[in-house]
Amino acid sequence: MVNVPFLANSEPAAVRRPAFAIAHSSGAASGGTGSLGGLAAAAGNLLGQGGDDFWLSHTLEIAVQTGPLPFVNSACITFAAADAPDIALQDAVTISLGYADAAPEAVFTGSVTRQVRTLAGLTHLYASDGGGRLARQRLNQSYAAQNAGDIVRDLASQAGVETDVIESGLSLPFYALASTTPLQAQIAALARRSGYWAYFTPAGKLTFAPVSEGETVQTFTYGTDVLKLEITEAAPALDGVQVSGxxxxxxxxxxxxxxxxxxxxxxxxxxxxxxxxxxxxxxxxxxxxxxxxxxxxxASAAASVQLTGELWVPGAPQVAVGRQIAIAAAPENFLNGNYQVERVCHRLSKSRGFVTRLSLLKTASVPLGALAALGGLL
Structure with missing residues (x-):
């Protein structure tokens, strides 16, 4: 494990003031038309005054955690409860984070699942996205002559979950679901069998597809915007797999x-x-x-994951699960390169500012067909 400290004597980046927007829609999550009531997407400076917007004036902290299924994405908004608007369980909420010099970007879309009120006058508002809906549902159901993507689409439809990219996955002559397992774990199992990732986008839509290298959404440079970096190199947990159906x-x-x-x-x-x-x-x-x-x-999942790591950076709202980032200019070339984002944790507060922690994977270019064709790990 390697720790990379932030270089205090390097040229500092321009100061950026964190900003956020919270959109709350009453009743929308439970099928109503919803009413934004003046609370929708009014972006403001975190360190400034919110004017007439309740969220900008009273919010103290926002925390968002996202990852691939079976992990359920969650968010927590901590605010001073005085003169709070009426918020009901299952109300829709969208959280956008960013900076005052640019429009905040949506990082979470979901619905309210829990409220905790304290004697200190604070309220902790918890929310989850479609993964929470899937986690609450269990089915006894079977499918004949369907592929994994068809099953995922049907499960998402039954749970009232919107979908984004849903690819076919493996073909299943027959597939049965048991009510002992929640739907988000069922979808995660189908993704593992197909060599896919299943995760929710910041817009709250389910994706079921292989993770491709694609284009990097952001490059983080040592001495500029890398606060802390830990990279672990480990031998694969297995050399080969035999599966019996x-x-x-x-x-x-x-x-x-x-x-x-x-x-x-x-x-x-x-x-x-x-x-x-x-x-x-x-x-x-x-x-x-x-x-x-x-x-x-x-076998490919075990063989291709060469490096895993944790990266702390100034708030990076454009980085999401399944996207690719790059690390540059680290003193050891071993640390540089492109990484796949597996988990994202955003934390924005009036006392500590805006920081993002990323869980990373560095994968080798090992096509799925190569292992089966060659009969060995590369």
Whole structure:
């Protein structure tokens, strides 16, 4: 683990004053038309006065935490309760963060789940996004001849969750849900089998897709906007995976998903090789293609994650889960490069300013098909 301190003797960046906006819509989260009541998206200087806007005048702290499912995104707004507007559970809330020299960007869209009032005259308002809705719902349900994306779309629709990009994922001749597992964990399991990430965007929409390298949304430079950086390099937890499914859909057609087979090799697949092997049985995999996809996804995830880390920076509202950032000019070249963002924690307060903590992954360019084709880890 390497710690990189902030260089106090470097040329400081221009001073930026944190700003925020809170939009509260009564009843919108429960299907009503909602009324913004003058509280919508009135951005203001965190350190200044809010004028007639309640949130700008009374908010003391905002904390937002986001990550891929099964993690449920959450937000907490702490404010002085005097003359507070009427806020009900399930009311919609959107939080935007940024700076006074630019319009704040939405970092969280969800609904109120809890309010805590104190004798000190403060209220802590908690909210979650669509992940919270999924976490509250459990179903006993089955699907025939669907792909993972089709199932995710249906679950999101039943939970009243909006969707963004939903890709197909692996094909499932038959798939059953049990009420012992909440829907956000069911979707996370489908994502792992497909080699995807499932997460909510700042606009509160569900994404189910592979994480691509893409374009970096922001570069953080040592000595300018890196407050603290910790990078850990570790050997992969496993060298290879063998996955066994059930049924004979691969060799006997989709209608044979429920057949018992004397020889299970038709629904088995292996990816990678070495001493640290893992074996997994998954009854949801009813064909060799599905078993191969799941095995390759597991092995690729273990092999491709070379570095993990935590990065603290001045507030970065444009950075979100699934996006890519870059680190530059660190004294050790080992620390520089592009990283995938896995978790984001924003904290903005009148006493401590605006800081963002990012959980990062650095991945190698290992195509999913390469592991299965070569039979070993790269």
């Amino acid at each position: 059930e049924g004979a859909a691969g060799s006997q057609g989709q209608d044979a998903w429920n057949w018992l087979v004397a020889d299970a090799t038709g629904v088995q697949a292996q990816a990678g090789s070495g001493e640290a092997q893992r074996w997994a049985s998954d009854g949801a995999l009813r064909s060799q293609d599905a078993a191969r996809t799941a095995a390759t996804a597991r």
